[in-house]
Amino acid sequence: MRYPPTSTALSTSLSAVNTHPVSDVPLGASLVQSSAVRAPKPTAVVLDLFGTLVAAPSAVERSAAAAQFADVLDVSSAVAESALSASWRARHDGQLRSTAEVAAHLVARCNAPASSADELERLLAQLARDRLQADATLLRALEELRHGGVRLAVLSDASPDIADAWSRSDLAPHFDAAVFSCRVDAMKPAPELFGAVLDALDVVPERVLYCGDGGGDELAGAERAGMHAVRVERRGGPHGLAFGETAWPGRAIPAVEALPSLLSTWRER
Template sequence: MPRTAVVFDLFNTLVPGADAARDRVLEEMAAVVGVDPAAFVRAHHESWPDRLVRWGAAETVRILSGRLGARPSDAAVARALRLRFDLGARLLADVTPATLDALDTLRAGGYRLALISNTTAETAELWPATALARRFDAAVFSPQAGAAKPDPPIYRAAADRIGVRPEGCWFVGDGADRELAGAAAVGMAVIRTTEFQDTDPAWPGESVASLAELVTRLT
């Protein structure tokens, strides 16, 4: 089957993952809601399965604060959320012209583009206002899909949204959350990217070092 679509991961594929910046903001949020910063960062990391597919942004702050013995006011939760949303907006804006050019070239070449992201609730809310969003025919975020990579439903949801069977899609990602194997399992052809991070070095298939190299490969 000819491949007519490219499905992208988001963090460490189109924009940096920025793990250190994320942890710094979590520490600032902890101070705002009155809990120990290191414990809040730890509780946040340990709660990823719930955050990816179940909890909203405010719910996350309230639940994690509660687990650490605090009952922050609505105003404190709102201030903590503002920090989180500001970070999310900065991360989504941190896209290079080369990446935007690569997406434009793929679209001009006739590919439909979709995004699949394992992420927390605020990313989906911030997405529509980004320069990336208008390059994509569909974006599927784990909290909205109620599913996360590497499970098949989130890949199939993205393929459905762009009207292409999974076998007609390339999947491009750094490889976090075993996303490459998950894509291959539903029939997508996988290309690993190492542009931002060498996340899955044992992946036996193709890889590229930049989206410009991907464009050369696919057009």
Template sequence: MRYPPTSTPLSTTLPASSTHPVGDVLLGTSRQRNSAGPAPRPIAVILDLFGTLVAAPSTGERKAAAAQFAEILGVSPSAAESVLSDTWRARHDGQLPSTTEVAAHLATRCNATAACVGELEMLMVRLAHVRLQADATLLQALELLQRGGIRLAVLSDASPDIAESWNRSDLASHFDAAVFSCRAGAVKPNRLLFRAVLRELGVASHQALYCGDGGGDELAGAERAGMHAVRVERRGGPSSLVFGETAWSGRSIPSVEALPSLLGCWGER
């Protein structure tokens, strides 16, 4: 794992169009804070993937993807969409640990021939590549955090196609660790995931800040694991799909691009 130098001061300089004054974005206070004074600035940031680093898919995008699956499987788009929905947990919690096994499982569920498995696998790889495209402003913010000595990790409820495509994405080089549910064998908010990512980073829970859009009860899960937590407005907009979202009254920021500013002013309020 490559860790950026921890002695470098955190820079908060972003292009004018990407800066977010902290005074404008702190909408609440973390439930981890106490009256004894501000907590030390975190040395690690753990980020959710979909809806946080990259856009969560919209209903339309999900239907378009299901139509592509349907064409290969020889079923109706609605049938493909139903199977994809029904197999979400199996695809994300490690029951199907590879893209090939996911493709074979989908073919079996749709009574399709084994001959379509390879084509399904290629489709999932193509879709994963598209889904992992990141905005330039986000990559810039991650670079600022790295230069400031912040250790970065991604923690995602993800299927094998995403996990297998991660290292080929523009995002991967900005992270010191990546924990995916399909490899860890659990989905959020299982504490196993939070323990795994802390172990990969080599930090204690109180030294870490978790940042996500709130799906999978992840923010409360992070706090139960002893971390600080902050919510970001869902990347892709409020119409994007999310599962297991719960209410949140703690800190919120508009996007990951605001994290350098937030950490630069940590403890001031």
């Protein structure tokens, strides 16, 4: 679950996925090479999670979750939402190591009865499972990439409830590696996070394409790590929340579903 203390909405649409051919989509600056020095075709793709593989949560969804937390903790929705916002960094940078620790932390912040921690832990786990549900079109695209011999990894600023739920999601079987900020004790664009995913894939950065919606300054961070980077339009539409987004001088593809076509025509770049 991703509840940043501040947010930026990006008004994009996924309607172009089926109508905007990859050949017409200009690629990021990192992918534009001279004819003398051509980028080698990537053998691995690293993907962001929220806003890229699954929809970024909206303000409405955030408020609805806070209301559920409030019911469990017997506090007001305002208190619950304040606790979520104030604990965002602790939930994502490794200070909290499990869903149980997240629940206990939120209980303490809300001055709620300790006896409510178990129920809150169950709610956190259920919401995490719901957040990781993926579109069938995306799962088919991941399968196509895998059949083409591409290694896949997910790299996400994520809390322990998401990390704990990952292995039971429909997404997990499609990935060779998953790296979450709460497990590495670092958040995007920290070099340690990108180094961890490269180590997990055992691939040199020059053969890796990073794909994300741009939150957490991830695209520039990937380039600094030696990867190629391309922005994907934010999944979930214009109401999705983002944290730490910066301007991206490169170009974008419409959605993850466009990646197989992008890689199949890489030799033409």
